[in-house]
Amino acid sequence: xxxxxxxxxxAVAAGAIYALIAVGFSLIYQTTKLVNFAHGSIAILAxxxxxxxxxxxxxxxxxxLGGVLAAAAFAFVMDRVVLAPLRxxxxxxxxxxTVAVAIVIEAVTSLVWGSQPLYLxxxxxxxxxxxxxxxxxxxxxVIVGITGAVVLPLLWIIAxxxxxxxxxxxxQDPEVVTLFGVSPARMYLLSFxLGGVLAGLAGVLIxxxxxxxxxxxxxxxxxxxxxxxxxxxxxxPGALVGGFLIALLINMTQVYLSAGYGLGVxxxxxxxxxxxxxxxxxxDDIEAVRQx
Amino acid sequence: xxxxxxxxxYRGWRRRAQGLQPVRGPLGFAxxxxxxxxxxxxxxxxxxxxxxxxxxxxxxxxxxxxxxxxAGMLSLAQAAIxxxxxxxxxxxxxxxxxxxxxxxxAVVAGAAVSGLSGVVGARTKSHYFALATLALxxxxxxxxxxxxxxxxxxxxxxxxxxxLLGLQLADPRYFILLAVPLVAGCAYLVHCLRKSRFGLxxxxxxxxxxxxxxxxxxxxxxxxxxTxVSGGLAGLAGALLxxxxxxxxxxxxxLGAAVLLLLIVVFGGAxxxxxxxxxxxVLTYASRGMLDLAEASGLVYGLATLLLLLLLPGxxxxxxxxxxxxxxxxIRRARTRQEEA
Numbered sequence: 001x002x003x004x005x006x007x008x009x010x011a012v013a014a015g016a017i018y019a020l021i022a023v024g025f026s027l028i029y030q031t032t033k034l035v036n037f038a039h040g041s042i043a044i045l046a047x048x049x050x051x052x053x054x055x056x057x058x059x060x061x062x063x064x065l066g067g068v069l070a071a072a073a074f075a076f077v078m079d080r081v082v083l084a085p086l087r088x089x090x091x092x093x094x095x096x097x098t099v100a101v102a103i104v105i106e107a108v109t110s111l112v113w114g115s116q117p118l119y120l121x122x123x124x125x126x127x128x129x130x131x132x133x134x135x136x137x138x139x140x141x142v143i144v145g146i147t148g149a150v151v152l153p154l155l156w157i158i159a160x161x162x163x164x165x166x167x168x169x170x171x172q173d174p175e176v177v178t179l180f181g182v183s184p185a186r187m188y189l190l191s192f193x194l195g196g197v198l199a200g201l202a203g204v205l206i207x208x209x210x211x212x213x214x215x216x217x218x219x220x221x222x223x224x225x226x227x228x229x230x231x232x233x234x235x236x237p238g239a240l241v242g243g244f245l246i247a248l249l250i251n252m253t254q255v256y257l258s259a260g261y262g263l264g265v266x267x268x269x270x271x272x273x274x275x276x277x278x279x280x281x282x283x284d285d286i287e288a289v290r291q292x
Numbered sequence: 293x294x295x296x297x298x299x300x301x302y303r304g305w306r307r308r309a310q311g312l313q314p315v316r317g318p319l320g321f322a323x324x325x326x327x328x329x330x331x332x333x334x335x336x337x338x339x340x341x342x343x344x345x346x347x348x349x350x351x352x353x354x355x356x357x358x359x360x361x362x363a364g365m366l367s368l369a370q371a372a373i374x375x376x377x378x379x380x381x382x383x384x385x386x387x388x389x390x391x392x393x394x395x396x397x398a399v400v401a402g403a404a405v406s407g408l409s410g411v412v413g414a415r416t417k418s419h420y421f422a423l424a425t426l427a428l429x430x431x432x433x434x435x436x437x438x439x440x441x442x443x444x445x446x447x448x449x450x451x452x453x454x455x456l457l458g459l460q461l462a463d464p465r466y467f468i469l470l471a472v473p474l475v476a477g478c479a480y481l482v483h484c485l486r487k488s489r490f491g492l493x494x495x496x497x498x499x500x501x502x503x504x505x506x507x508x509x510x511x512x513x514x515x516x517x518x519t520x521v522s523g524g525l526a527g528l529a530g531a532l533l534x535x536x537x538x539x540x541x542x543x544x545x546x547l548g549a550a551v552l553l554l555l556i557v558v559f560g561g562a563x564x565x566x567x568x569x570x571x572x573x574v575l576t577y578a579s580r581g582m583l584d585l586a587e588a589s590g591l592v593y594g595l596a597t598l599l600l601l602l603l604l605p606g607x608x609x610x611x612x613x614x615x616x617x618x619x620x621x622x623i624r625r626a627r628t629r630q631e632e633a
Contacts (some may be wrong), residue, residue: 035419037426085602090498092366093601095422096558099368099551100597107590218547222430225423233420260438267427267434274412274424 003255005134011251012244013140016147017206019243021224022231023151024198026239027158029228031167031191033091037098038078039199040221041105044214046071046200047120047207048113060121068200074105075196079189087188102217110214122208143205150201154194155236167191171234219263223250226266229273232283241281340464342580343573347471348533350572353556354475354482354565355525360554361562362491363518364498365413369406369425370553372432373523375545377402377530379436382449382540391454391461395531402527403520405432410519414512429550436542448541451534462538471532478525479565485521486565494518548590552579555597 025039050067054060078101086094124142128135158164166182167190174184202220210216227246231238246266254262273280356370377398384394405428412424436443443449454461461467485491493514496504504511534540552575560571579593 033419035422037422082598082602090364091419092360092364092422093558095366095419096551096554097598097601099547099554100594100601102594103548103551103590104594104598107594111591222426225426229420229423258438261434264431264434264438267431270427271412271424271431274416274420278416278420 002133007251007255008248009134009136009140011248013143014206014209014251015244015247016144017202017209017243018223018227018247019151019240020147020198020202020205021220022227022239022243022246023154023236024195024202025221025224026228026231026234026236027167027198028191028195029171030234030236031170032083032188033171034083034098035095035225036195037095037221038101038105038217039195039224040219041102041217042071042074042078042196043199043203043220044109044207044212044217045074045105046203047212048109048118050204050207051113051118051120051212054121060123064123064204067204068197071200071203072193072196075192075199076189079192083188083192084185087185102221106214106217113212113214115214118212120204120207120212123205126208139208146201146205150198151240154198155240158236163190222270223263223266226270229270230280232280235280235282238280238282337464340468342577344464344467344471344536345533345580346573346576347468347475348529348536349553349556349576350475350569351471351478351532352526352529353553353560353568353572354478355522355529356553356557357482357560357562357565357568358485358491358494358518358525359413359522361557361568362486362498363494363515365515365518366419366422366554367409367425367519367522368422368547368550368554369409369429369432370522370526371545371547371549372429373402373406373526374530374533374549375432375436375540375542376405377527378451378534378540378545379443379449379530380527381531381534382451383442391456394454395528398527398531399524400527402530403524406523406526407516407520410516410523413519414515429547433542433546444541446542448539448543451538451540453538454535461535464536467532467536474528474532475569478528479569482525482568483565486563490514490517548593551593551597555600559600 021040021043025036028034028036028039046067048067049070050063053063053066058066082097082101083094086097122139123146124138126137126139128137158167166177166180167187169177169180169182170184170187177184177187206220223246224243227242228239229242230245231240231242246269249265249269250262253265352370352374356367359365359367359370380398380401381394384397389397409421409425409428413421416424437446439445440447456466456470461470493504493509493511496507496509497511497514501511530540530545533544537544556568556571556575559575560568578596
């Protein structure tokens, strides 16, 4: 029972991070209809930058902020330089471009910071509190707290304000949205920058737990995709819930079934959702995915 | 001479030329192959190895043209399907079963696993298919790494030496003798598929799903079939790679290889098998050349992909077609002027 409780606790902390990734990914998707394969790679860019800023002698909060801003800046440049010129082409071309960006990020990180794993300090202490046989670290509380403080207001803003409506409209019909005085290009840019901020936060939070590897980006991407697909691609609350569910599944599998196949469950869930119920848990019917 | 009889004669000539189409394709490849053979008889081993690898990637990329080029479905699993073919050859007793049945088995295994992605691909839009193929690719890699008692884990698995008519296939010199005709055969197969009703239905579905459905095109079946054909070719390519290297390991079939294959298709253009083969040779040369750059190769590679996508919309074949189209236009204009005169 203690093991079970402990698994749940670490799943909640991991789930918060996966949810950050999945919400950012889904946000970009719901505005641009683009599957961003570089999302996880942008996420690991942030802790690498933080690591260097710490080395320069900056304080922890400043370094973390710098890392997140760097991820957002990268997302900005990626949208302007790479994706904006490809917008008129067949949808698979910009998607392939995001894969290429992921490869570039992996190469750059391993050139600049080396391919050996690095370790970043946690935001809060890893000294556990013991509560009735279970141990919770302050860092886990901070992870969940930051996720809640960032994601919940964001979901509220996107669900209720004009900007949020404009973003969702862009995905449905860019031309009609233009008639209402909204610039789709700006909305795309906004969604990429917001996605970059969320990804950067997730990267900074997960790096102290898993260590920093240049190849970690793709892994993070696939987990985020699975969570977003499970919740319904394009649905932000769905991505939030999906993140926690996927973390629970992965951790349960690792503890009770097989350590090696934890991620396999994430892939399996994604495949099953795509086969049986493409709109996931909370995806809407209009987006009902299968056009014909 | 009146222009009417002349144009009739011209039409007749066109008809006969089109009748020759099935012969011209393989003939062209056979001639190219013969030129290759002569040119290579005295080539150094590294060149032979590069050509051998180019043949392997050309076959896998020809498969990918069907799914990605014609149907517009972005597949990231092609390298993983190659792994399925390669491990099939590695794990069966090659020396007892013989080369041909082993290659056939690899084709079937590749087609079957790729067909799994097709079941998802038939039901969903293109970007969901990309996600599903990524899941499939990572799933295959996970199995290969985790089931180390069977597959050898990340250390890989050795492949028995095979010979054909007494020629050792692990030697690139003799491997090419098998691979070049296979490339020609696959290129011809894909060429025929492209011209067939099946190819047309894939193109129609890629251009406008609603319209294609309204015109009675069986989109689901075509798409599933496309992934099966493409998987068969990838399985063959993987088996050949395993035989050439005498070894299979998960690192040969990662995302990098998948992107190389996609790049070959983009670079070669979807509309011509010859373009795909040329792109495979050029890009294999380029990526082999980058082996010296070690970690920087990823950077060069990714940036090259981006530049290619941004600057060359139709790929190399697109450029060729544009030039040919302009030339053709000039010839046609000249002819009309002549006829008017």
